[in-house]
Amino acid sequence: MSAPDVGTLDFLVRAAREFRRGGWVFTGFHWPVLAGQLAHHLPGAPFTQAFEAGATTHGPGRLVPTSTTDYPAYGNALGYAADTASVLLAMARRFDRVVLDAGTVDLRGCVNSSVVGEHRRPTVRLPGGGGAPDVAAAARELVWLHGGADLRRIQARVEHVTAAPGPHTRVRLHTRWGVVRVGADPALEEVADVDGAEEFAAHLAALGARTDGAAPRPPVDAAERAAAAALLREAADRGYAVARRALAEAAAR
């Protein structure tokens, strides 16, 4: 079986490393769930995950969780089962890191996951923000994960703001092409050695970000890529569209 493309694997590994920096990591839906699950198979500092419905987990799920609320998949890894208010309103500012999915994101660190067009009669109705608006606003350090391959989803200003960081939140955006510091002084911090990286840098520059000081991204080794590939295969069986797409593209190569 062919491996998924390096861009997807490396993106996932680098996202997982955010968890392996250790501490308490609030984990959002989709890519963060996958990255958190992968992180248990990578070296690094111990970490605990927290979720918007009140769960914490203290190890990998017995299955790849289909979402943050797939409690049977987390199984015995589930720990302190509190409630939404405890996690989103009382404890959010205490987490070491908040890792959330960013489908459409801008250089201010704001995300739109609600609508395209008018809210009361949208052109495209998106799912909505869930707990992201609460936890993003309170986060000390916010990591957005943008796993897509469409540069148009990274914008100067999103059309509508579903979730926005607080005024003192340190915000970084992980993409398959590199890592961007977003906020008051957006800048490309790390650039990956993958197809599309130059276009990405040009896109960011056109949006108004500094791109001249970017460093090469730390390498991803073969063992890390193998772990990510294995996770994606399991995730495909658990219904993840991004995993199935990555595997299908690999098979077509």
Place this chain on the structure above:
Amino acid sequence: MRPVLGLADAVRAHVRPGTRVYLGNFGAQLFCVGHEVIRQGVRDVDLVIASGGLLMDQLLGAGVLRSATFGHCWSPVGPAPAHNFRRAAEGGAPVALHEMSLGLLTAALTAGAWGVPFLPVPDRAGTGYVDEDWTRGLLDTATCRFGTSRVVRAEVPDVAFVHADLADADGNGVVRGPLGEVVVAAQAARAVVLVAEELAPAETVRAAGITIPGLLVSAVVHHPGALAPDGALGRYDRDVAAYERYARRAATPEGFRSWLEEEVLT
């Protein structure tokens, strides 16, 4: 003692046109209740639900809802769009969609539980919830001598359906796993129907740790598999194939209707 009702009787007794219904739990969706509401043909229901998911999508598609107050709505498996939700919003269906963050919704239920008209909440200025009134009138600002705060209007459901792993004859319930907003929803609601996977002796329920005290509970429904195709911690897994099948079929209105006929109405 609390009455133990069949699912159909409990829904018939508590859900009528105009009823404000909280459907729990966050991440453990009571599909059995939603499907029974659909089968009974109730219309003009006002839904309160944290994570709308496919349950809200199905209620929208079946024409049950007059309004929905929700945090988000999609299929968690895939993830895939909630197609009826999208069609309703994009097509301008006459369903009032009150979009909240989960923190705001929980605070609204807390205000309802405490019997106060509103509750101060962290400000969300700069987002559409405040700047574009996505909540449709559920947020305001209050000033008193302690300061000024954004506030959320109290949410008081007429009835809350709450999933429990265990329940005893007095209506004490054990919720396994994360609680989401389910406790404050039960405290806020005028009536609570506990839908339990298992009825158990009181000493077993006490030993497991009571989450929802019988004081709050109007009736108990014993319904194993109440969440399916969602999963119940320690009992059954989320049925990924069923979620995927639904997402495929609900992609068109015709597909949704045939799914509804085959999987809910028959």
